[in-house]
Each structure stands twice: as C-alpha cells, then as structure tokens.
Amino acid sequence: MSNQSEYIALLQETVKELKQARHWLQRSVDKCRDIDIASRLSEDQYDDLEAYMSRFVRANDLLIQKVFRAIDAVELERPGTLIDAVNRAHKRALIPGVDDIRRLRETRNEIAHEYVTEDLTDLLDRVRGYTPMLISIIDQTIAYCGKYVGE
Numbered sequence: 001m002s003n004q005s006e007y008i009a010l011l012q013e014t015v016k017e018l019k020q021a022r023h024w025l026q027r028s029v030d031k032c033r034d035i036d037i038a039s040r041l042s043e044d045q046y047d048d049l050e051a052y053m054s055r056f057v058r059a060n061d062l063l064i065q066k067v068f069r070a071i072d073a074v075e076l077e078r079p080g081t082l083i084d085a086v087n088r089a090h091k092r093a094l095i096p097g098v099d100d101i102r103r104l105r106e107t108r109n110e111i112a113h114e115y116v117t118e119d120l121t122d123l124l125d126r127v128r129g130y131t132p133m134l135i136s137i138i139d140q141t142i143a144y145c146g147k148y149v150g151e
Contacts, residue, residue, distance in 0.1 A: 004074070011070040012149040015142060018067050021059040022138045028052035029131055037121045049124065053111045056127050056134070060108040063138055064101065067145070068094075074148050094141050096133070104130055 032052045035045050068085040072078075077088060086101050095101055107126050 007070070007073040008148055011067070011074050011145060014062065014066045014070045015145045015149055018059070018062045018138060019142060021055065021062050022135060022142075025052075025055040025059045025131065026135065028055045029128075029135075032128075037124050049120075053123070053127055056131060057108050057111050059134060059138060060104055063134070063141060064105070067141055071141075071145065071148075089141075092144060094144055095137050100133060100137075104134060 028048065028051050031048045032045075035041070035049060037049075041049070064082065064086065068089045069079070071092070072080075072085055072088060083098075086095070086098055089095050089101075090098055107123070107130055110123060111127070
C-alpha cells in the first residue's frame with residue numbers, strides 16, 4: 001500500500017471486523033454469564049464456553065494485530081514490532097497500560113495453544129475478568145478511529 005486512502009480503507013475494514021467481533025464477544029458474555037463452571041456442564045454449555053473463548057481470542061487478535069497496526073499505517077508510523085504498536089496505542093490512550101495488553105495476550109495464548117480442560121475454571125475466570133477491559137479498549141479504539149473512518 002502506498003497512499004493514504006488505501007491505509008484508511010484498510011482501517012475501515014479492520015474496524016468493521018472489530019465491531020463484529022465485539023458484537024459476538026458480547027453475545028457470548030451474555031450467554032455464558034450464568035454458567036457455573038464448577039457444576040457438570042451440558043454439551044450446549046460447553047459449546048457456549050468454547051465459543052466465548054474463541055471469540056475472546058478473535059477480538060484480541062483483531063484489536064492488537066490488525067487495528068492497532070492499521071492505525072499506525074494511517075498515522076504514518078513506521079511498521080515495527082507488536083510491542084511498538086502496543087506502546088503507540090498506549091500513547092494514544094487506547095489502552096490503560098502495556099501490562100494490561102500483556103495479560104490479555106497471555107490469556108489469549110493459553111486459550112489458543114495450551115487449552116487444558118482441568119484448568120478450565122481458572123481460565124474461564126480470567127477470560128471473564130479480562131473481557132470487560134477488552135470490550136472497553138475495543139470501544140475506545142473504535143471511537144478513536146472515527147476521525148479516520150467517519151463513524
């Protein structure tokens with residue numbers, strides 16, 4: 001990509017994807033709110049929890065890997081490492097702190113790579129605890145992008 005309008009189009013598309021991911025994540029939050037992980041889960045409850053965790057991962061990835069980088073491109077920042085993109089997001093006041101993103105990423109990685117059924121209670125507790133922060137960051141980021149994508 002070589003011109004500003006292409007960067008803005010990319011940002012617009014990634015923000016659209018992020019809004020959809022936020023919608024589906026919130027839907028999973030609502031469906032899983034009353035599931036007691038300590039009790040015997042039905043197959044439907046287990047499916048709902050799997051969807052919730054998958055949607056947490058997707059929203060996390062879209063936000064950090066795509067949207068933060070698309071903002072950087074629109075604002076003519078040099079592409080860099082993931083930590084560069086996160087640090088710039090922090091400077092833009094899109095995230096409360098870099099450590100918060102680290103915790104989101106660690107939880108995301110555990111879901112994606114080391115999913116162990118015995119640890120489901122602890123993992124679900126962390127996902128439930130971090131989801132409001134993730135949704136808040138998404139909302140803040142979407143609002144920030146409005147100056148570029150007109151929403």
